[in-house]
Amino acid sequence: MTALIDYRRDGRVALIGLSRPPVNALGQALRQALAEAFEQALADPQVQALVIHGQGRAFSAGADINEFGTPAAFETPGLASLLERLAQSPKPVIAAISGVALGGGLETALACGYRLCTQGATLGLPETRIGLLPGAGGTQRLPRLIGAQAALDMIISGEPVTATKALELGLVDRLVDNADTLLEAAVDFASALLETPAPAQRPWPHANPAQGLPADFFSAYATRHARRWHGQLAPQLALEAVRAACEGSLAEGLAKEQVLFAQLESSPQSAALRYQFFAQREALKVPGIDKHTARRTVAGVAVIGAGTMGGGIAMNFANAGIPVTLLELKGEALDRGLAHVRQQYDSAVKRGKLSPRQLDERMALITGTLEYADIAQADLVIEAVFESLAIKQNVFRTLDEVCKPGAILATNTSTLDVDLIAAVTRRPQDVIGLHFFSPANIMRLLEVVRGRETSAQVLATTLDLARRIDKIAVVSGVCFGFIGNRMLEPYAREAHRLVLEGATPAQVDGVLTDLGLAMGVLSMYDLAGIDVGYRVRESRRDAIAHDPSYCKLADELYAQGHHGQKTGRGFYRYNGRERIEDYEVVACAEVLANELGIARRTVSNEEIHDRCLFMLINEGVQLLDEGIAQRGGDIDLVWINGYGFPAWLGGPLYYAEQLGLQRVLAGIEHYREQLGDYGQMWFQPAPLLQRLVAGQHTHIQRL
Ligand code: 3H9
Numbered sequence: 001m002t003a004l005i006d007y008r009r010d011g012r013v014a015l016i017g018l019s020r021p022p023v024n025a026l027g028q029a030l031r032q033a034l035a036e037a038f039e040q041a042l043a044d045p046q047v048q049a050l051v052i053h054g055q056g057r058a059f060s061a062g063a064d065i066n067e068f069g070t071p072a073a074f075e076t077p078g079l080a081s082l083l084e085r086l087a088q089s090p091k092p093v094i095a096a097i098s099g100v101a102l103g104g105g106l107e108t109a110l111a112c113g114y115r116l117c118t119q120g121a122t123l124g125l126p127e128t129r130i131g132l133l134p135g136a137g138g139t140q141r142l143p144r145l146i147g148a149q150a151a152l153d154m155i156i157s158g159e160p161v162t163a164t165k166a167l168e169l170g171l172v173d174r175l176v177d178n179a180d181t182l183l184e185a186a187v188d189f190a191s192a193l194l195e196t197p198a199p200a201q202r203p204w205p206h207a208n209p210a211q212g213l214p215a216d217f218f219s220a221y222a223t224r225h226a227r228r229w230h231g232q233l234a235p236q237l238a239l240e241a242v243r244a245a246c247e248g249s250l251a252e253g254l255a256k257e258q259v260l261f262a263q264l265e266s267s268p269q270s271a272a273l274r275y276q277f278f279a280q281r282e283a284l285k286v287p288g289i290d291k292h293t294a295r296r297t298v299a300g301v302a303v304i305g306a307g308t309m310g311g312g313i314a315m316n317f318a319n320a321g322i323p324v325t326l327l328e329l330k331g332e333a334l335d336r337g338l339a340h341v342r343q344q345y346d347s348a349v350k351r352g353k354l355s356p357r358q359l360d361e362r363m364a365l366i367t368g369t370l371e372y373a374d375i376a377q378a379d380l381v382i383e384a385v386f387e388s389l390a391i392k393q394n395v396f397r398t399l400d401e402v403c404k405p406g407a408i409l410a411t412n413t414s415t416l417d418v419d420l421i422a423a424v425t426r427r428p429q430d431v432i433g434l435h436f437f438s439p440a441n442i443m444r445l446l447e448v449v450r451g452r453e454t455s456a457q458v459l460a461t462t463l464d465l466a467r468r469i470d471k472i473a474v475v476s477g478v479c480f481g482f483i484g485n486r487m488l489e490p491y492a493r494e495a496h497r498l499v500l501e502g503a504t505p506a507q508v509d510g511v512l513t514d515l516g517l518a519m520g521v522l523s524m525y526d527l528a529g530i531d532v533g534y535r536v537r538e539s540r541r542d543a544i545a546h547d548p549s550y551c552k553l554a555d556e557l558y559a560q561g562h563h564g565q566k567t568g569r570g571f572y573r574y575n576g577r578e579r580i581e582d583y584e585v586v587a588c589a590e591v592l593a594n595e596l597g598i599a600r601r602t603v604s605n606e607e608i609h610d611r612c613l614f615m616l617i618n619e620g621v622q623l624l625d626e627g628i629a630q631r632g633g634d635i636d637l638v639w640i641n642g643y644g645f646p647a648w649l650g651g652p653l654y655y656a657e658q659l660g661l662q663r664v665l666a667g668i669e670h671y672r673e674q675l676g677d678y679g680q681m682w683f684q685p686a687p688l689l690q691r692l693v694a695g696q697h698t699h700i701q702r703l
Pocket of ligand 1: 022023025058061062063064065066079080100102103104105107126127130132133134135136138278281282
């Protein structure tokens, strides 16, 4: 037997251990080895029952994602046919699950006649998250086991369930305390089955999975989710596959699933999402840091500033069970901040996302204070005060005085120079940028800004911490706006300028949301606050003063007190959250264009797309060239998780590769000529983009 399987016999029971670290991904070689082990057990007259288990930290994380898009994905034995063979076993097969059983891993367990799992196990079908559907029987066997509705929820959300929930759903037959006793329990379970004797496969508890559901169940489900699924293929085809489970035989359903799976496997959307999966893991590989780099202990955190941002940041730590002290200067502001945090938790309780007990536990982890002395022992302090260099430097001078040696001092600045903040302390090696995105308790992106002197230890510690608080961390170097906001600048600049040239805000935003962005950029400015954008421009007037049209309309809105959603008016009017086009804004744009000598014209959607997107891409390529971002994948992660760029397009740089780098460069050069002085001013192709195109490279990489 190959080393990929640990095969043993315990009396009448064959123990088949998947043994492919780190997560027993079911690549071709492991599938082959499993098939051989299975046949060996069937052929052995002494074996009367089989137990399949995973060695190491997983039962199995499913199919090997690396194989998709290559012939290896379907090389024999294909997972679907292997599991079909398993499901036909004349001897009972028991899945003994510890760690994770995900995707094809859970499908393997579903093909077995019986399932046990440890208390700490998680089980799920996350395939739609990488643009696929469960393609090894999951869409057919799960509904027959737990009913169509529960199965559909699991498959569409991709959310794994706990062992307790799995038992409740009927997904597993029994829970076992821990991995140490799992195999013993599985062998006992098998022996009991043989005594009964029990059948190798039991009849499906939900032979008719849609029984009891309304006739329009599937169409109503699709309608309910239409907005969320906008543009995405996987959830729609997954729904179709589950519907097939309700309308025909198992064999017919399995055949249908195969066809739908193949369609998704070869789709550009899945390729983009798989790229994202690996980019997220790559992002944690940072030069100068590895598993040997010493980490500091972070057992207590302090946050300076109890505004919306500070409160949101504090919640992340409380959610992860880490005590956090929230510091404000004035009692009223502190009370308001703490009340806001409680309100957020209250609303989570109302939505059933949190129990009242959890609310109490989390609030108990958050302590308010007005005294810097109370944060002296914090292991990590995160400053989240007003976005002004002078104010932040003052905070850091104080932190340098009061914080214990070895404390990590972080700034949540979104644009400012982290090195200038670090420079006011006597410990710049302990200073780092931790740029949370608003709302900080919800958005998963965390830009980790490595200052010139930030130590490897501090960086490694914060990356580990990001994982503890469930953030997607991306490391950026120091520059104005880091990766995200620096790229936002030219992208938003074009959106603003296009309105002066003749597009309406709704047209600009519509082009972006049609592409799949969660929100148009002008709506985003209304949400973030027109005043916030104004203040950022104020801090860098020297860099933009040469363009008199630069965000001129937004400056005017600011002057009129139209600060966006919070004042009911900005680029749009608001009725609550409802956005309404504002013809006064269009009239204002006309007046400004006239004053600035900009000829108004009909702007095509294609021009909006190309100018906004190509400038966004161009800046990303430039960041890569400057070494601010380490790789294209990091940039794509930032834009998907921080700015609502559609994941199924892979991120701006991946999207550029799909469009063709030549096309992007040609577009930039075109507008450089066509837009006269304005074009000359801003449409400067990134030298790396020029080099890539000149070298006929199709992928974005540093040269
Ligand atoms: C599927 O099953 C399709 C079937 O329905 C039909 C087939 C016909 N493949 O995340 P980590 C690697 S689709 C290949 O850092 P954690 C990962 O890249 C699959 N590699 O650890 C990393 O490598 P490296 C459905 C995989 O503890 C290393 O393992 N399944 C796979 O934070 C450690 O991973 C999924 O979508 C894989 N399937 O989290 C599950 N999984 O060290 C995807 C992991 O070189 N996986 N790797 O960077 C996960 O969700 C998490 O990795 C897991 C572990 C929770 C398992």
